[in-house]
Amino acid sequence: MPAAFVPLNLAVGAARLSRFPAHLLWIAIGVAAMVLFVVFPICNLVVPATSALHISDYTVTLLGKIMCYAIVALAMDLIWGYTGILSLGHGLFFALGGYAMGMYLMRSIGREGVYQSDLPDFMVFLDWKAYPWYWSFTQHFWYCALLVVLVPGLLAFVFGYFAFRSRIKGVYFSIITQALTYAAMLFFFRNDTGFGGNNGFTDFKRILGFSITAPTTRMALFAITGAALLGFLLLGRAIVHSKLGRVLTAIRDAETRVMFSGYNPLYFKLFVWTLSAVICGIAGALYVPQVGIINPSEMSPANSIEIAIWTAVGGRGTLIGPVLGAAIVNLGKSWFTQALPEYWLFVLGLLFILVTLFLPRGVAGLWLKRRA
Amino acid sequence: MSIGLLSSGAGDRSGGVGTGRVMTTGVDVSHRGILYLESISVSFDGFKALNDLSLTIDAGELRCVIGPNGAGKTTMMDVITGKTRPDAGTAFFGQTIDLTRLSEPEIADRGIGRKFQKPTVFGQHTVFENLELARKADKRVWPTLTAKLDSAAHRRILTILDTIKLTGEAKRPAGLLSHGQKQWLEIGMLLMQEPQLLLLDEPVAGMTDDETLRSAELFQSLAGDYTLVVVEHDMDFVARIADRVTVLHEGRVIAEGSMQQVQQDEQVIEVFLGR
Numbered sequence: 001m002p003a004a005f006v007p008l009n010l011a012v013g014a015a016r017l018s019r020f021p022a023h024l025l026w027i028a029i030g031v032a033a034m035v036l037f038v039v040f041p042i043c044n045l046v047v048p049a050t051s052a053l054h055i056s057d058y059t060v061t062l063l064g065k066i067m068c069y070a071i072v073a074l075a076m077d078l079i080w081g082y083t084g085i086l087s088l089g090h091g092l093f094f095a096l097g098g099y100a101m102g103m104y105l106m107r108s109i110g111r112e113g114v115y116q117s118d119l120p121d122f123m124v125f126l127d128w129k130a131y132p133w134y135w136s137f138t139q140h141f142w143y144c145a146l147l148v149v150l151v152p153g154l155l156a157f158v159f160g161y162f163a164f165r166s167r168i169k170g171v172y173f174s175i176i177t178q179a180l181t182y183a184a185m186l187f188f189f190r191n192d193t194g195f196g197g198n199n200g201f202t203d204f205k206r207i208l209g210f211s212i213t214a215p216t217t218r219m220a221l222f223a224i225t226g227a228a229l230l231g232f233l234l235l236g237r238a239i240v241h242s243k244l245g246r247v248l249t250a251i252r253d254a255e256t257r258v259m260f261s262g263y264n265p266l267y268f269k270l271f272v273w274t275l276s277a278v279i280c281g282i283a284g285a286l287y288v289p290q291v292g293i294i295n296p297s298e299m300s301p302a303n304s305i306e307i308a309i310w311t312a313v314g315g316r317g318t319l320i321g322p323v324l325g326a327a328i329v330n331l332g333k334s335w336f337t338q339a340l341p342e343y344w345l346f347v348l349g350l351l352f353i354l355v356t357l358f359l360p361r362g363v364a365g366l367w368l369k370r371r372a
Numbered sequence: 373m374s375i376g377l378l379s380s381g382a383g384d385r386s387g388g389v390g391t392g393r394v395m396t397t398g399v400d401v402s403h404r405g406i407l408y409l410e411s412i413s414v415s416f417d418g419f420k421a422l423n424d425l426s427l428t429i430d431a432g433e434l435r436c437v438i439g440p441n442g443a444g445k446t447t448m449m450d451v452i453t454g455k456t457r458p459d460a461g462t463a464f465f466g467q468t469i470d471l472t473r474l475s476e477p478e479i480a481d482r483g484i485g486r487k488f489q490k491p492t493v494f495g496q497h498t499v500f501e502n503l504e505l506a507r508k509a510d511k512r513v514w515p516t517l518t519a520k521l522d523s524a525a526h527r528r529i530l531t532i533l534d535t536i537k538l539t540g541e542a543k544r545p546a547g548l549l550s551h552g553q554k555q556w557l558e559i560g561m562l563l564m565q566e567p568q569l570l571l572l573d574e575p576v577a578g579m580t581d582d583e584t585l586r587s588a589e590l591f592q593s594l595a596g597d598y599t600l601v602v603v604e605h606d607m608d609f610v611a612r613i614a615d616r617v618t619v620l621h622e623g624r625v626i627a628e629g630s631m632q633q634v635q636q637d638e639q640v641i642e643v644f645l646g647r
Contacts, residue, residue: 244517246501250494257492257558260453262480262565263511271513 025237029230036226041219057215061290064222066330067229068287073310073322074232075279080308081316082240083272084252085169089177090280091304092184093152097281098294099188100151102201103135104144105212105289109205121203122196132194141208148285149278156277157270164269178301185299200295207289218290225286229323232279236319239272248272249317309352315362324363399466399483399568406431406569406599407452412461414447414623421447422458423623431568434595436610436631437603439620440643445603446489448620449571453486454479465569481511485562489573491554495547499538499557502546503529506561529564535590536560552579559590570594572602576609588613619643 043055072094080086106120115124119131137143159180163173191197210217239245250258251265258265288294297303306329314325329348336344359365399406407429414422422444429435437445450456451463454476463471469482480486494502507525509515533539536556541549546557555575562570575591576584584606591600591613604610610617611631619627619640627637634640 239517242517243505243519244513246494246497246505247516249496250505253494253496254492256488257494257561258505259476260480260486261506261511261561262477262508263516264475264477267513268516 032230037223040222044219045215057218060218060222062334064225064290065287066327067225068283069310069330070323070326071229071232071283072280072307073314073326074236075276076307076311077316077322078236078272079276080311082245082252083248083269085269086174086308087177088174088301088304088308089181090307092181092299093156093277093280094284095294095298096152096155097148097284098288098298099195100144100147101285101288102294103138104141105204105207106201107139108207109203112205122199126191148281152277152281153274156274160270160273164266178304181299181304182301185296188296188299198296200293202293204289204292212289221290228282228286233319309348313351313355313362315364317361318364321362321364328363400468401431401466403467404430406466408464410462412451412458412463414451414456414458420623425624427618427625429599429601431599432596434591434600434613434615436614436617437601437620438610438617443620444623445620446573449486449573452571453484480565483568484571485565485567486571487558487562487573487575491551491558493546493554493557495545497546498543499546500529500542502557503532503560503564506564508564508566532560532563535563552583555579569599572600574604575602576604576606584609
């Protein structure tokens with residue numbers, strides 16, 4: 001590569017502010033990996049509970065959960081922050097990934113349920129004699145892992161194809177995604193749907209033969225979630241800094257010019273939309289074994305709106321922003337819902353308004369401003 | 373400069389048309405004409421924006437289209453670029469490419485570039501990146517994801533930067549450019565697409581006199597290698613650059629010829645000066 005390239009590739013304009021210097025990035029990832037894969041396991045599993053350095057199981061589960069949310073917020077940012085398409089239905093893809101994993105976990109309970117049947121308790125309760133056809137093969141982990149990716153991916157692909165082909169944009173698209181997740185929630189609420197109705201799936205016993213409540217299993221799930229988060233951050237970085245990433249931002253800023261430049265926005269939107277849904281599905285699959293439950297409330301419209309708030313608070317159009325946003329809002333939430341439960345929704349609403357008015361690029365924007 | 377502009381592209385247009393692949397562009401101009409509009413009609417809620425409009429543009433000419441507001445100039449461009457489908461009539465690019473059957477990106481890929489009335493560039497991207505995105509390339513998703521800027525492409529971007537006098541602004545976000553600079557950047561983006569036909573909707577609106585003068589020089593140097601259709605209100609500008617002028621009124625062509633000819637046409641005088 002000729003030397004003349006270098007200054008242009010490192011061009012620092014408003015568009016480039018989100019570019020984290022490469023050497024700092026690798027240091028940050030190294031530190032994060034140390035914390036996730038060394039410090040946490042030692043402090044949780046080895047250091048005795050009496051020590052000040054001990055990290056409790058509660059903290060591990062809470063942070064594991066928040067990392068799942070961070071992955072979702074990152075997925076949201078790819079479609080909203082970078083491409084300018086606000087989805088208010090991302091909770092659906094998260095829940096579908098969670099349900100796919102939940103099916104495997106339900107099958108793994110075996111005969112240890114309340115009714116000691118081969119069928120899950122809710123099916124016994126409904127007086128079903130056998131698994132319905134769509135539960136076939138779900139006793140195999142690999143099959144459910146495939147569903148985790150395929151179900152949200154296919155749904156997003158089909159829905160996105162028709163929505164983007166019809167050039168549905170802006171608030172109309174947001175409303176339709178909201179309706180989609182709401183409809184799915186009502187569908188999953190029905191007992192006859194075969195996914196446990198409003199109780200969903202719970203009382204899991206084991207995953208891949210390991211006890212699901214064992215501290216080592218929890219720590220393994222935590223570490224895998226951390227690895228997934230780091231992996232998706234790097235994937236997101238590779239995408240937004242590619243030419244395709246620049247096309248996505250161009251779609252956000254001037255879609256007609258993109259079209260008249262010879263790019264068909266349909267396929268670019270479809271690509272990032274489907275990818276975003278798949279990432280959400282994987283986050284849901286990591287979430288369910290850690291929190292031990294999945295039910296249709298994950299598909300409620302409010303949940304999907306909250307995802308958008310995490311992303312906005314952290315900073316749209318930056319990669320680290322959504323991770324920060326998911327952490328800040330959810331740590332706030334777990335503190336508030338214990339200390340002042342009735343005020344949490346007001347605080348959340350206020351936070352969203354303040355961020356929209358004063359921090360258009362979220363918390364990450366503060367840092368970017370200082371660097372500029 | 374025209375040699376630099378044509379250094380890549382013009383030679384590799386041998387691919388046939390009609391295979392359905394995005395990359396095989398090529399326009400058959402064997403009968404001189406590059407654009408044929410025949411009996412095009414478009415109506416919006418009963419209003420006839422275009423009324424039996426017929427127009428032929430020869431390859432390499434610089435044609436100006438003038439007409440009062442509502443004459444159908446922009447609608448005509450919408451039909452050519454696939455944004456609006458005509459209710460009746462045919463639109464052909466060269467002898468073989470039926471424009472009424474292609475989408476906007478497909479038409480852009482076949483070699484028709486369009487500049488909008490209001491300059492539209494990618495404000496968050498640098499000037500350099502704007503040109504990079506517009507550059508003729510395989511614009512499907514996967515090739516775009518894996519695309520790398522090679523040195524030929526880099527040189528070409530530098531050439532165009534020089535042509536549009538924005539070399540010094542290469543690293544600036546396009547949103548920070550002046551109005552006139554945005555107009556030029558958009559023209560530069562069209563040139564990066566290596567089109568055969570450029571449609572320019574009021575390209576000098578909002579430009580200073582000096583910028584307008586330089587635009588006139590640029591367009592005249594492009595004619596011949598490219599075909600240009602310019603919609604413009606600035607009559608001095610039109611008089612300076614046009615080979616031929618087409619006058620639209622109420623969705624149809626009322627006069628065509630040199631600027632002098634159309635200026636003496638009675639119907640044109642009536643339309644422009646009022647009755």
